[in-house]
Amino acid sequence: MDQRTGLPVVGIIGAGQLARMMHQAAIPLGQSPRILADSADDGAALVAHDVVIGDYRDLADLRRFAVGCDVVTFDHEHVPSEHIRALAADGTTVLPSADALRFAQDKAAMRERLGGLGLPGPAWARLESGAGGLAGVEALAAQHGWPVVLKAISGGYDGKGVWVVATPAEALTVIEDAAAAGIALMAEEAVAIVRELAAVVARSPFGQGAAWPVVETVQVEGICVEVLAPAPGLAPEAADEAQKIALRIAVELDVVGVLAVELFETADGTLLINELAMRPHNSGHWTIEGARTSQFEQHLRAVLDYPLGSPEMAAPVVVMANVLGGPTDVYPAGIDERIHHCMARWPDVKIHLYGKGFRPGRKVGHVTALGDDLEIVRARAKAAADYLSLGGPDVH
Amino acid sequence: MDQRTGLPVVGIIGAGQLARMMHQAAIPLGQSPRILADSADDGAALVAHDVVIGDYRDLADLRRFAVGCDVVTFDHEHVPSEHIRALAADGTTVLPSADALRFAQDKAAMRERLGGLGLPGPAWARLESGAGGLAGVEALAAQHGWPVVLKAISGGYDGKGVWVVATPAEALTVIEDAAAAGIALMAEEAVAIVRELAAVVARSPFGQGAAWPVVETVQVEGICVEVLAPAPGLAPEAADEAQKIALRIAVELDVVGVLAVELFETADGTLLINELAMRPHNSGHWTIEGARTSQFEQHLRAVLDYPLGSPEMAAPVVVMANVLGGPTDVYPAGIDERIHHCMARWPDVKIHLYGKGFRPGRKVGHVTALGDDLEIVRARAKAAADYLSLGGPDVH
Known part of the structure; x- marks a missing residue:
């Protein structure tokens, strides 16, 4: 104390x-x-x-x-x-405990555990290290077709540690590079997805759970660039299912704090679990202004075993867009000037900068816009984020 | 930089x-x-x-x-x-400059300056130091009646440095105590008020201004205990007038940053300026969750000469209630337990604690509630604040 x-x-x-x-x-x-x-x-x-x-x-x-x-x-x-x-x-x-966190650290352990609970995910297989791993990739491809997704079992993030391979030769290159680097791999079916969703929830040691509305996440080259809350046009039953999946995972894995469950949505509306994170997550940044309780406050409440806060939305539509670093040669002189223009152009869009250097492609901040009309709110958030992303377009 | x-x-x-x-x-x-x-x-x-x-x-x-x-x-x-x-x-x-800040530091200078601008305020007079000051009080009372308000010209806050005196004898006691303490006094007409309002605005060096909706402030023993946003039942013309007064003061006094103008509303709807603060103010704490841009962000934007943010409200009704310290003997063990209960009972009410010891009557935090119905929102905010106020009632 x-x-x-x-x-x-x-x-x-x-x-x-x-x-x-x-x-x-x-x-x-x-x-x-x-x-x-x-x-x-x-x-x-x-x-x-x-x-x-x-x-x-x-x-x-x-x-x-x-x-x-x-x-x-x-x-x-x-x-x-x-x-x-x-x-x-x-x-x-x-908190979360090592036993819980293991399933966010080890993707193969996560697939095994969630599969054991009957929760939906893509077909997958652990791969032997080195050239012997190719047989596992080919077996998966024989059932589910090419391409196949190869993943580092641990340590990947933001698209790093994920390779989509279209042929056995491509697979072998990744497998050999990984073996040389000491990286254990798994293979997953490349699911034909319509979009990605995220169900973000929190759970306290006391056992209380709280779920924010399910969101759509938009990825470019493996990096989350936009989050739309709530996920546009998602059927209430699907949203309900996604929240139930996330809350069940939180209970079964004894997660304490925020749990983000990344999901694939397929053309027929099937939801498949992609990845887990047991901490505040990019897909929940919108909650800072967009929900009565932010994921950051909720994570603290959960690990303190305080009662959880209301996850109710603060506006009908909330859109977050990430600010990415551009060419370093315009940093740092450029950012202060860009803040001026962004604030002048979009006085209601909220800016969040992370105190990080603007390396190309690095997440250095995000913006959040709120409103009633998805098309308008999304356009404003995207324009503001592009404007702040040094090296991005400078006219909107 | x-x-x-x-x-x-x-x-x-x-x-x-x-x-x-x-x-x-x-x-x-x-x-x-x-x-x-x-x-x-x-x-x-x-x-x-x-x-x-x-x-x-x-x-x-x-x-x-x-x-x-x-x-x-x-x-x-x-x-x-x-x-x-x-x-x-x-x-x-x-920022604000010494020239501007003077009018928040020296209540007599403020009255002179605002009077010179034709802005409305109570009748007032500077008092001579010592027993000679009584004549000034009696002259004001002869025109406006007893009681009379005596104020320290500088240094007062939260009701400190303000004395309401009903007789010449009472006035003399305050005057002599003040002279002994080296405190310069002024006298003001005791206005018959219906309620107190606050118009909080911001201004940047560039000259941009922004005004939040006018609020009602509820004082108990000189301490602000509740703020209702927007001020219930305030005529649009009166709200407009209050905002114009505050923005005009900001311009005329060259204020940069947040300016809070405390106002009296009388039975016939007249607005009179009570006090000024040139910084974020208790009457603007509701803006943290209750407005698109908080007074704290706005103050920073203003002093940085960034464009100001939107002061639009985030909900139809927002109520802030202060958390006051109670008997010190229940601190510090009591507060963590009270936080638990407060969060459990009001999951959507936002808690703000200031990291201060809970001395009796001291402002140690506030809570903010948002919603559509003033009566409900106000009751929830008040109950949560009372609950957190150590020594306050512990059942709601």
């Missing part, structure tokens, strides 16, 4: 934009989170008071960080499972 | 709840504000990265603080005018 405020202390491992936005959400709750940052220049380290610099792969650093934290949670899922277990064995409350 | 983010640096003098909420609003703008705190335990110091400990009455501390700030602004109006002028003479951009 923080003796100054009488409130428990939340430790956040990782200091990227998710920790930065969690910190922002923590302030009204009276909280002063402790944040473990790789560097003093990390986005969350620039704005938080209680920052510990350390390596999340180093148990000694994690232990030093955890002293005085009433609960420790995460900005990412890259902390080694054995370290999380060691912290828990020390008596530190870590 | 902050070389890490490419963005200008805002310095905030003072680290109370206003600085804390400004810091919260600064995070999505990509900002890392620098905050001058009296103590490392100040509310904003607990949650910000770039905190300088120093005395706002000490020019050397202010100069040390201002190094590297692109603009310096305030959490309160207690910085000596001569120090603000010295910083400006050093080349530091300080």
